[in-house]
Amino acid sequence: MQSLFNIQNLSFAYGKNSVFTDLQLELERGTFYGLIGANGSGKSTLLELLTGGLSATSGTVRFMDKEIRHYSKQELASSMALVPQHFSMDFEYSVRDVVLMGRHPHIPRFSAPSAKDYKKVDNAMRTMDIMHLASRIVSALSGGELQRVVMARALAQDTKVLILDEATSNLDINHTIGILRVIRKMVDTVRLTVIAAIHDLNLAAAFCDNCLVLQDGQIVANADVNTVFTKEMLQNVFSVDVERIYQTNQNRPQIQFKY
Amino acid sequence: MTARPxxxxxxxxxxxxxxxxxxxGMGFLSISPGEVIAILYSKxxxxxxxxxxxxxxxxxxEVRLPRILTAALVxxxxxxxxxVFQAILLNPLADPYTLGISSGAAFGxxxxxxxxxxxxxxxxxxxxxxxxxxxxxxxxxxxxxxASTDNRLSSNSLILSGVIIxxxxxxxxxxxxxLADEQVSIIIFWLMGSFVGRSWGDVITTLVVIIPGLLFMLFHARDLNIMALGERTADTLGVETARVKKQLLVCASLVTAVAVSVSGIIGFVGLIIPHLLRMILGPDNRILLPACFLGGAILLLGADxxxxxxxxxxxxxxxxxSLIGGPFFCYIFRKKQLAK
Structure with a gap:
């Protein structure tokens, strides 16, 4: 079967600053990918290229059966949702309004949301544990609450692909684990595909199937977490010393750093 | 959405x-509302x-109605x-003149x-x-x-370019x-804005630009709501943000330009009314935009x-x-500062 994303000979530059040269990558359906790499390694840029927010300087990015640049924004919106790294809002929309905006691609221009739309919104809010905030104004929320609202908005969008750009960076550990569990479950049950830039390597190791390791505009590894997480890789890519890497009961690697 | 809006x-x-x-009916000759209606009806x-x-x-x-309708439309x-400027530039303090349109019109x-x-x-x-x-x-x-770099228009560079120009x-x-020397008063008076002596020609000029402009903006009201999430997110929700943004900026600027060209520079209507109505009605542009049109018309007609x-x-x-608007602006600014 055809892969979900197929990137061939991709080059991309911001003006004269080259980010990727001749990159190849294939991503499969129903997989939870962790995108890891040091600051400035190109994680956000790669995600932008996958969502069609940026266009390749040369080479192709194919999504399902055609090139990403041939999709309309509307078509992409019903199959791909993004949770951005930064989110702020200057207007006084309520939490429910913002989550409902996730249904935008599914509601015709001059129609009111249907009962189904409201149901999806409620489910997303319940999943993200923000039901009690429903009528609060988003600009008055804390960073972590806001991130859960944005996650709920993306879940309400009800897509096959979910792209997370450090979506859990502002969350407390309880909500981080909660959210990653929910996503993990959706990958296992409804074959959601997740591509998540994650800074916390142990979280990536605990929840992802595969890890993509970015270094200097190259993908230096794309393999399952047990293969990827080695002392050598962590030393090379992140320049950190590792005390030991051990296996959890679920057969997942965890790293103990040397501080 | 409830029935209240x-x-x-x-x-x-x-x-x-x-x-x-x-x-x-108001003015040097006082005409009762009943008589006004009778005149309009028979005409x-x-x-x-x-x-x-x-x-x-x-x-x-011939005297009052053209002026009144022009004031209301403007x-x-x-x-x-x-x-629309506030929604596009994601800046609640933007107004129709943020991009320097008033200065361009004044210069012309x-x-x-x-x-x-x-x-x-x-x-x-x-x-x-x-x-x-x-x-x-x-x-x-x-x-x-x-302001434009690679097809995107960032709010900050738009505002900055507007200020520079x-x-x-x-x-x-x-x-x-x-250069105008002793006759400088003609320029000064024009710049301060006036509806004196507006004719049916002015009503029609403003009407043919403002009404289609209004309809176009209403058509994109929901896109504007989504764009409040930020350009990147709005893109992934199916809004062609770059295109919609450009079209709406041109549309709102056309409306502003025609308003300025028939009346001179009238400040603060474009700032106060959206703010005031957003406080009452909330930020949903589908309600806010038509309400702003009606509210702005009432305010300027009242002031005139x-x-x-x-x-x-x-x-x-x-x-x-500006005498009414300036203090109001201070109030909003102060309230925002205190809320932080």
């Missing part, structure tokens, strides 16, 4: 109609109204344009006035609005080309004023009626709105 829209609409009728039927002082129909139809246009108008002072024979009633309009459009093109134009206006019918001598409308 629609009730408020309906109330605003009725209020606007009442304000137009009441304002038409629509193509008859001559009976039992009414024969000078009244002339006063209503106020509505400026308020909607302001709301000053140029037309100085040309007529120097005896270059273009009739001023034609050249001033025309030059003002094209000055505004040229400014918009300048700001766009200064506006300051260059202000210097130009200063120079023209210097105050200066026309109440004050012993007419003061420039731009001065009046």
């Amino acid at each position: 629609f009730v408020i829209l309906l109330l605003l609409f009725l209020l606007l109609i009442a304000a137009i009728i009441a304002a038409t 629509l039927q193509g008859q001559i109204p009976e039992g009414i002082n024969p000078t009244y129909p002339f006063v209503v139809m 106020g509505g246009g400026l308020a909607v344009a302001g709301a 108008a000053s140029l037309a006035i100085i040309l007529s002072i120097f005896g270059i024979a273009i009739p001023a009633w034609f050249s001033i609005p025309t030059f003002a309009f094209f000055g505004a459009m040229a400014t918009l093109i300048g700001v766009f080309s200064l 506006a300051s260059i134009l202000s210097a130009g206006i200063g120079f023209i004023k210097y 009626t105050i200066t026309r019918a109440w004050l012993p001598s007419e003061i420039p409308i731009g001065v009046l709105t």
Whole structure:
């Protein structure tokens, strides 16, 4: 079967600053990918290229059966949702309004949301544990609450692909684990595909199937977490010393750093 | 969405109609609302109204109504344009003049006035609005080309480009004023804005730009809501953000330019009305935009009626709105500061 994303000979530059040269990558359906790499390694840029927010300087990015640049924004919106790294809002929309905006691609221009739309919104809010905030104004929320609202908005969008750009960076550990569990479950049950830039390597190791390791505009590894997480890789890519890497009961690697 | 916003829209609409009728009756010759309605009704039927002082129909139809309708359209246009600018630039303090359109129009108008002072024979009633309009459009093109990088228009570079170009134009206006020497008052009066002597021609000019502009903005109201999430997110929700943003900026600027060209520079309507109505109705642009049109129309019509019918001598409308608007702006700013 055809892969979900197929990137061939991709080059991309911001003006004269080259980010990727001749990159190849294939991503499969129903997989939870962790995108890891040091600051400035190109994680956000790669995600932008996958969502069609940026266009390749040369080479192709194919999504399902055609090139990403041939999709309309509307078509992409019903199959791909993004949770951005930064989110702020200057207007006084309520939490429910913002989550409902996730249904935008599914509601015709001059129609009111249907009962189904409201149901999806409620489910997303319940999943993200923000039901009690429903009528609060988003600009008055804390960073972590806001991130859960944005996650709920993306879940309400009800897509096959979910792209997370450090979506859990502002969350407390309880909500981080909660959210990653929910996503993990959706990958296992409804074959959601997740591509998540994650800074916390142990979280990536605990929840992802595969890890993509970015270094200097190259993908230096794309393999399952047990293969990827080695002392050598962590030393090379992140320049950190590792005390030991051990296996959890679920057969997942965890790293103990040397501080 | 509940029924409340629609009730408020309906109330605003009725209020606007009442304000137009009441304002038409007010002035040096006082005409009762009943007589105004009778005159309008019989004119629509193509008859001559009976039992009414024969000078009244002339006063209503040829003197007051064109001015009143122009003021209402300009106020509505400026308020909607302001709301759209605020939504696009994601900046609640933006107004129709943020991109320097007012300076462009002022420069154009000053140029037309100085040309007529120097005896270059273009009739001023034609050249001033025309030059003002094209000055505004040229400014918009300048700001766009200064701000655009690879097909995207970032809010910050748009605002900054607007400020830069506006300051260059202000210097130009200063120079023209210097050239105008003793006749500088003509320029100054134009810049302060006025609806004195507006004709049906002005009503039609504003109508043909503002109404299609309003409809276009309403068509994109929901996209504007989504764009509040930020450009990147709006893109992934299916809004062609870059295109919609550009089209709406051009549309709102056209509306502003035509408003400025028939009335001069009228400040704060485009700032106060969207703010005030957002406080009452919430930020949903599908309700907010039509409400702004009605609210802006009522406010400017009211202000124009105050200066026309109440004050012993007419003061420039731009001065009046800024005198009301300035303190209001301070209040909003202060409230925002305290809320942080």
